[in-house]
Amino acid sequence: MTVEKIFNSMSYGPAPESIVEATDWLESHKRIFKLFIDGKWVRGNGKPFQSCDPVTGDVLAKISQASKGDVDKAVKAATNASTSWRALSGFQRAKYLYALARLVQKHARVLAVLETMDNGKPIRESRDIDIPLVARHFYYHAGWASMLADEFPNYEPHGVVGQIIPWNFPLLMLAWKIAPALAAGNTVVLKPAEQTPLTALYFTELSIKVGLPAGVVNIITGNSKTGQALVAHGGVDKLAFTGSTEVGKYIRKQTAGSGKELTLELGGKSPFIVFADADLDSAVEGVVNAIWFNQGEVCCAGSRLLVAESIAGKFYKKLRARMDKLRVGNPLDKAIDIGSLVDEAQKKRVQSLINEGRKEGGVVYQSKSKLPKGGCFVPATLITCVEPSSKLAQEEIFGPVLAAMTFRTPDEAISLANNTRYGLAASIWSENINTALDIAARVKAGIVWVNSTNQMDAACGFGGYRESGFGREGGREGMLAYLRPKSLAKLKPLTVLKPAKQTIFTTTQNIDRTAKNYVGGKQARPDGGSVMSVISKQGKLIGEVGRGNRKDIRNAVQAAVKQAGWSKSTAHLRAQIIYYIGENLDIRKDEFAQRIKSMTGVSLSKAQAEVAMSVERLFYYAGFADKFDGAVHNPPVRDIAIAMNEPLGVLGIVAPQDMPLLGLISLMAPAMAVGNRTVIIPSDIYPLAATDFYQVLETSDVPAGVVNIVTGEHDVLTKTLADHEAVNAVWYFGKPGGSKAVEAASIGNVKQIWTHKNKTYHWMSGQGQGRVFMEKASQVKNIWVPYGA
C-alpha cells in the first residue's frame, strides 16, 4: 500500500514479530525433542507426537511421548536428587532460582515468540504479560528459598512433586509450579500440555545453563497417558495440577488413599459484576481484559457478566462498540488483540456452545472484526439475555464468549454470582467502596478483583473455592502447598480400635438415658430407630447411642447449611462462645473424666488429664479466633492486596476413635474458631463423651446448627458426609483405612479433604493444636483493591 493511500485511510498495517530466533532454536534441535530426565535428553519410549502452530497448522516439532517406564525413570531421578537438593541451604537454592529469573529475562523475546507460535496467543500478551510474570515468579520465590528456614521453621519439603500443567499459559504455569516447589526444597517431574510443550523444552536448556543439579527438574512430554502414569506413580509425594475440573476430579479419585498431597487449580465461571455507579467506560475495558484476554482461554476469565439492570442497555451498547475495535488475527502481529484458539477441537467446542446459547434464547453479538482465513479464530462474542438456567451461564466455555445477565440489587448480584459450582475469581466494578467491599466479602471466590480484572502476581495467592479446586499458588499461602509440618514424618501408624465384647449382663440401676443425635441445636432421635451398644473395657454395657444413617447426616448438614450466620459472625463472638464451652466443660470435668475412664478403661488421672486438656484446647482456639489474621500482599502495582482467611463453610469431621473427648474438641474448636459449621461423627466405640457433650453445647449459647453430632459407624456415615454436595470439606481422623473412601467420595464437589493418613496424632501434645489446624479450617481469599484519587 502506498503512503498516500494509508495517509487517507489511516488504517493499521502488518506489524509482524520476527520468528527467526525461535525458528533457529527449533532447527538447532532438528525440530525433534526428547524427554529431559536426570539432567539429560533421553529418548521417550512412547509414540512421538507433533506440536503444531494453531494458525497455520504447520508442524513445529516432533515431541517425545513419555511411557510409563519413562515416567518411572523421571520419578527415580527426582527421588535421587531430592536428598542433596533439600539439604542445600536456602541461599544456595535461591541462587538457582535467581539465575533462572535472570535467564528468562535475557531470553524473553524468543520465549514469547515460541509461546505464541505454539499456543496462538497474541504476541503482545506473551511478551507483556506471560513472560514478565514468569521471571517475576522465579525472582519472588528465590526470596522464599533464602528465607525458608526462618519463615517456615517447622516445615519441610514433601520430596518429589509431580506437576501437570495446561496449554493456556504454558510457561507461566510451569513457573507457578516449579518456582515454589524448588524454593521449598522439592524436586520436580513436570508434564507440560501436549499441545504446548515448546517453552517448557526451552526452559530445560535454561535450567542446564544455570547448572541446576541433575534430576531436580525433569520435564516429560506426553499426552494424558503420561499424566496418568505420573498421577499413579508411588514415588510421587505431592501432585499439583492445573487444568479442567473433570481431570482434577479424576486425579483426586485416582490418588484417593495414596497419601499423596494434592493441590488442584481447576475451572471457573467467574462473575464480572458491574454496578450502576461504576466507571462504565473503564468497566468496558475491564470486560475486554476479563474475557478477551488469551482468547478467553483463561481459567479465571470473567465469563459471566452481571450488570445492574438500570444501566444494562447503556453498558451493552458501549461494550458492543468496544468489541468492534478488537483486532482478531495472526497472533505474531504486534497489533492483534485476539489470536487463535489452541486447536480445532477447542474452536468447534466454543462454536457449538455459542449455537446452543442462541437456541436457548440468548442474543448473540459478535464483533465486526475481520477474521483471517484458516486458523482457529473465533471473534469476540457477547451473549445477552442469558438466564441462570441456560447452559452458557453454567458451563465453562474457555473461549472468547461472554454470557450476560442483569441484577437489581447487591443481594441479587451476590445470589447470581454465587449460583455456580465454581469459585475461582470475581471482578467487581463500583465506585462505592461500601458496595465493592461488601460484594468482595460475600462472593465465593478465591480471587476477587475490585475495579480490575485478571491481575496476577507471584506475591498474591491464586486458587479457587468450590469446584475450582484447592490450594494456592503465589504468596505465603502458595509456599504452604509445597511444605509439610516436620512432625508428620514422625507419626506412628494408626491401629484400629475394636469395641469390647459384652461379658457382664447386669441391669443398670440408674434411670435409662437415651443418647440421641445433636442436630440444629436439638437432640434428635436417630432416623433409623436403632441403637449401638457402648461396652466398657470390663465388658459391661454402659450405654447406648443412636445408630445414625444417611438421613441423620442429611439433617445435620441441612442444619449446618442453614446456620450461615456463624460464618459471618465476628471472631470476638466466636471466641466468647468457645470460651463459654470451655467454662461449662470445666464445671463438669469430673463427670467427663469418669465417663472416659468407664468407656476406655484408662486410669482416672489419665481421663482427668484428657478433660483438662480439652478445656485448655477450647481456650487455645477461643484465643486464636480473633488472631488468625490475614495479610496484605505486595504486588508491584498500586494496590491493597488483601489475603483474607475465610471459613470453608460446612465442615464434616470424623473424630478419632481414641481420646473420645479431646479428639473431638481438637478438631471441632479450630473449625468453629475460623467460622465453620460442623457435622461431627464422634468416636464410634466411645461415643458417650460426645453425647454427654450435647448438654455442654446447649448451655454455652452455641447457635443452633454450628455443631451437629451424629453417632454411628464411621464407615457408613463418612461416605454420606464425603459425597454430600453441600459439605465443603471433610476432616477424616476416624478408623484407619477410611481416608481412601473419603477422598474418592469427595469428587462430587471437589471437597478439601484432610486426613490423618492412617497415622496416630498425639492429641495430648502440642501436635494436637496449632496454626496448621486453623489453616486447614480456612481458605484464603485474595482481594485486589487498586486505589488512586
Added chain:
Amino acid sequence: MSGIRNLGMPFDPDLFSDLKMNRSAIERRAKSLGGRRSVKKEWQAAWLLKTITFIDLTTLAGDDTDGRVKRLCAKALRPVKEDVLLSLGAQSLNIHPGAVCVYNNFVGIAVKALAGSGIPVAAVSTGFPAGHTPLAIRLVEIRASVKAGAQEIDIVIERHMVLNENWRALYTMIARCREVCGEAHIKVILGTGELGTLTHVAKASMVAMMAGADFIKTSTGKEGVNATLPVSLVMVRMIRTYFEMTGYKIGYKPAGGISDSKTALQYVILMKEELGNDWLTPDLFRIGASSLLTDIERQLEHCATGRYAAYHHQPLV
C-alpha cells in the same frame, strides 16, 4: 473547519454530576494502549505525515519576538524537506500543520506570514496561562485576536471554578467567551494538571462542551503536568459521551510534553481506538507542540532513506 459546529446546550448538571473516573483502571488502559498497536514501515510514514497535520505549531514563551514567530511560520509552510516527501511519494499531500499558535500580540505577524497558505492562526487570548484576569479584559483580548485575524482562540478556564465545583460559573464564563469568538473556533484549555482528579477533568470537559467548546484541550504547557495519556483517555471518553448525547463531534487537543514521534503516535492510536477514524482529521484533533515536528522529520527521513537521521539536518522550528 468543516462539519456541524457545536451549538452547545443548556447547563444541565444532571448530565455530568454522576460521572466517576477510576484512576487505576484508566491508567492501566492508557499503559496498555502503546503495546496493543504498532505501525511500521509505510504505515509509520503515513501516520507520521498525518500527525504533522494535527500539530498546532506553537510558540508561547516570554521571549517570543516577531522574528521568532516568522521563523515558526516559515517552518509551518515547509514542514518536511522536499526530497523526503518525494521519496515517500507524499509530495501531493500538501502536508502542513493544523495551525500556528501564538500569543495575541503576534497574531498579526503570523497571519501575514501565513497569508495564502490556508494555515489558520490560533491565539491564546484569555489571561494565558492562569486566567486570573478580569473576564471583561479577557473578552477584549479575544476580540482583539479575532480582529487581528485569528481563526482559532485557545482560552484557559479559571481552575478555581473546577476545584470548588462551581460548574455553573464555569459554564457561563466559557459561553461568554464562545459568544465573543464569533466565527473563530474556540478551544477550551482545562489546565488538567491543576484539577486534582480525573473526575474533575471529566466534569470540566462536559461543562466546556455544553458551553459550546469546539475543542477541549488539556493544558497550557505551563502547568507542572501537561498532557498525559490517562487524562486524554478521560477527555476523549467525554467527547464520545457528548457525541452520543448531542450528535456534535468535539475536537481534542493534548498539549505540552508531546515531543517525540513515538509519544505522538500513541495519542493518534488513542484517538483511533476510542473515537474512531472520524476524529483523525485536523478538524477534530490537534497536538500542541513545536519540537515534535523535528523529531517526526527525522523519523520520516529514516523511513525515506533507511538511515537514522540527525537533528541538525532538519531545518530549525
